[in-house]
Amino acid sequence: MNGPDLRPAPVAIAVTVYAVGAATAVTALLGAGTDPVAVAALGLLAAAGLATGLARFLGRRRDDLTGVAEAVDVVAGANPAHRLRPAGSGPLAAVTAAVNRLADEREGALLRAEASAEDLRREVESERNRLAGLMARLGVAVVVCNADGRILLYNDTARSLVADPALLGLGRTVFGLVDRGLLSHARRRLETGNATYTATTLHRGRMLRVHVAPVQEVAEAPVAGLVLVLEDLTREARGADERRRALRRLTEETRGSLGSIRAAAEALLEFPDLGEAERRRFLEVVREESDRLGRWLDAAAGDVGPSDDRGVDDISAEDLTVVIGDRLRRGGVACHDETCAGTGQLWLRADGHALAAVLAALADRLGGAELGPVGLGLSATPDHVRLDLRWTGGPPSPGELAGWLDEPLGQEGATTGRQVVERHAAEVWAGQEVPGTAHLSLLLPRALDGRGDEPVAPPAARPSAGPPGSSAPAGSRPEFYDFDLFTPATAPAEQSSSPLDELTFTVLDTETTGLDPAGGDRIVSLGAVRVVNGRVLRQETFEQLVNPGRRVPAVATAIHGLTDAMVSDAPPIDQVLPDLARFAEDTVLVGHDLGFDLRFLEPAARSAGVELKHPVLDTLLLDATLYPGQPDHTLEAIAARLGVSVVGRHTALGDALVTAEVLVALLGPLRDAGIRTLDDALAASRQVFRSRAVEHAPEA
């Protein structure tokens, strides 16, 4: 790892400027502050000033003194260890010795500053590593995001919970994972004094419980970020659903049979002068229903396991209406609050976000924005809380409503609205209590015990699933965090003027059936990796074989090793491109000789209806910009020149990884060459592309 470059720019600038006017230089230096290096430089400059002043005064020693001045430039600029050669005796010898003493002191100061900066950096680094190591071993999934929702840390458990690298990645927003409304609501609660906030949310058909805690430098400070602890409740919730259903079926069937038995028995008792035939009929009912009851009990004994009610937390009615209102408005419903006064302090045992998802889905089915103004009302009885959506018009039929409730919320296989309603022991119906005004009502039981406005404490962390001490060997720990991301995100619109090393890149490579897309050659594999804040994130990759829809020629197989059999079961390119586009969202696309890959990707993207509107950079052109004299700009040649080790070449992901390392290695030289922003890099690339095109053009 490189130490920070501690040679301050003002020194070099000041010494150069001195040739023009010492006064300006002194001003520039004073402006640089009073750090030891600057002070040393000031001394050096004074010495240089003395030397040059003497030269002007004495005239005849001009050549000697010019030599001294140049040597001082070397010490101040290129090499702090450089010293002046001792020169005879007299004033020149004294000046030379003084300059060398000053140079000694300056070099010492530089080294000390560098050493203490290095210590500090190591200390910070090791603290960060300790924290990240701690997070990595937690058995619960942890994701930390900054105030904008950009992810700056996640652990292994989070990665196994969310397998999609397009959703969970450093620098990505967390909203692909946890609903934006939930987090902004959580943030409001945290800013108004709650220590933590807990809610349940649906993510691609899975039920997640999310505990949210703020990241603050001190209490009361603005919320700089959020720590999210995620638990997957899907299996527990499903188990609980099944138990609840079984129990319910049992109670209902039992009550039905008991009702028949009791009515028959009472008929027998109340009317003793029954005829024999009627008496027998009632007794048959008793026997038949008793048999049925027994069968139900036997069947139910297997279904009803121990109860587990972890699927639902308490929520205040106020929170619930806020969450539901937010969700409806985001779905385009013109929703306004009609809550009765005094109901806000009620507590419900409810999963507000899941209920909001159900009501939003129903409101959408009812017509969404076309419903016009929708009132969201909350009223309470001692046992229930009733939520009403009211709008001008007619209610849906019970059959329609039942059909909508059976639809999955989100993707197929996801929880249905009915399951969420059942889980809450809630009831839903629609009707028209006031002529002209339809209502959709949700009736929820109130939480059994009243409770104060106490924050909900997160449960104790479960022990890690892995064996104790099973940490990865030092140095191989994947990069799961980047605390520099606490600073606000670079919006895509600002990408062009942002420093290159603060951008997020997607470095990609393709393998193909040949070199000629117009002649029918196609992509057989795609690989990509993310580069965030100047680091290659080796665990955030995209790798996909692609069915080219044609034979793979032997000559191509010889290069990348992919055969017809290996790609025949792979998806075609138009199914792969949307995933790649999601993976590369809001980043700069980079490749080596990227023009080649784009000639294959762009027509495919057009036919798949995917927009590849990312800015693009080519490591070949960047290298040619920096080192126009080098004869060879192949990936191997650049990697060798820059000291990047090459592993796994000629697989799409392997080449993408090498290209990513090359890109990172080029960032420093680009900065030194004055190519600082994306715009600079794009302009330089265009220029070198044009001049190469001219050079390589056939002669007229």
Added chain:
Amino acid sequence: MTHRILIVDDEPNIVMSLEFILEQSGFETAVARDGDEALQEVERFHPDLVLLDVMMPRRDGYEVCQTLRAAGWRDLRIVMLTAKGRETEVAKGLAVGADAYITKPFSTRELVEQVRTLLGEAG
């Protein structure tokens, strides 16, 4: 004048006892075995009170109740009769227009008393 009661339930074993007990108690009865039949029987039989089971195939009791009220049967007494015992279900039944909600198993004597009260007959 004899009050008419429509019994709506898809479970013959309870219908048999209810029919017998209500007739013995001096009511005129009719029976419907599902929600659609119930709506037809109301039109035909013009009952004063409906004993309405909630869980039935096709149209459930809530829907029948709501449909009847929406169709203008304001004075018709509706007693929901059900194995669903959850608090929210009782509340929903009353919200869609039922006059009373009785959970199975119930005492037939109390049921008859409830019916008489709702119909304004002296206990």
